[in-house]
Amino acid sequence: MTRMMDAPDIAPDAEDLGAVVAEQAERLFERRVDRDTLAAADRGEWQAELWTAVEEAGLPLALLDEDAGGVGLPPVAAFGLIRLAARHAAPVPLGETMVAAALWGAPLEGPATLAPGTAPDGHGRLARLAFGRDAAQALIHAG
Numbered sequence: 560m561t562r563m564m565d566a567p568d569i570a571p572d573a574e575d576l577g578a579v580v581a582e583q584a585e586r587l588f589e590r591r592v593d594r595d596t597l598a599a600a601d602r603g604e605w606q607a608e609l610w611t612a613v614e615e616a617g618l619p620l621a622l623l624d625e626d627a628g629g630v631g632l633p634p635v636a637a638f639g640l641i642r643l644a645a646r647h648a649a650p651v652p653l654g655e656t657m658v659a660a661a662l663w664g665a666p667l668e669g670p671a672t673l674a675p676g677t678a679p680d681g682h683g684r685l686a687r688l689a690f691g692r693d694a695a696q697a698l699i700h701a702g
Contacts, residue, residue, distance in 0.1 A: 577636030580621065584640050587616055588647035600650030605693040610651045610670055618653055619670075622661035629660065652690040659698040669695025 591609050600606055613619065621637040623629020630637075641654040652670045659671035672694040688697065 576630070577632050577639065580618070580630060580632065581636070581639055581643060583616055584618055584643050587612055587618075588643060588649050592647040592649050597648055597650065606650050609649065613649075613651055613653060619656040619660055620666055622657045623664075623666065627664055628666045652694060655690065655694075659696070662698055667696060671695065672697045674699040 591612055596606060596609060617630055618640055620629040621632045621640055622634065623631070625631035632640075637657060638654075641657070644651070644653045652672055655673050656667060656671040659673060660667050670690060670693060672688055672690045674688055674691075674697045688694075691697070
C-alpha cells in the first residue's frame with residue numbers, strides 16, 4: 560500500500576512565473592491586436608478594451624514588487640513583455656505604465672505615461688507626449 564505524502568509548498572520561481580506571464584501576454588496580444596485595432600489606433604482612437612484586457616492580465620504590474628501588489632518579475636522578464644507588445648504593435652502604454660508603477664511603488668489606476676521635467680512642447684502641455692491624451696496620470700521627472 561502506497562502512502563500519499565503531502566506535497567511541499569513549492570512557489571514558482573521568477574523564471575517560471577515570467578514564462579507563464581509571457582505566454583499569457585502573447586495569447587492576449589494575438590487575440591486582441593488585429594488590423595481593425597491598429598487602424599483605429601492610427602485614427603487616434605484610444606483602445607480602451609485592449610487596455611482593460613492588459614490591466615486584467617496584470618501586465619502593468621509586472622515590475623512592481625509583490626509586497627506592493629505587483630507581479631514582481633525580474634526586469635529582464637518584465638521587459639520581455641514590452642518586446643511582446645511591440646512585436647504585436649499593441650497601441651497601449653504598457654512599458655510606460657510598468658515603469659511608472661515600479662517607480663511610484665504602487666499600482667496605478669489606468670494607463671500612465673512618463674514625462675521629462677519640462678513639457679515637450681515648451682508650454683507646460685503634455686499633448687505631444689506618448690499617450691499623453693489617454694494616460695490617466697503622468698510620472699514626471701522633476702530633475
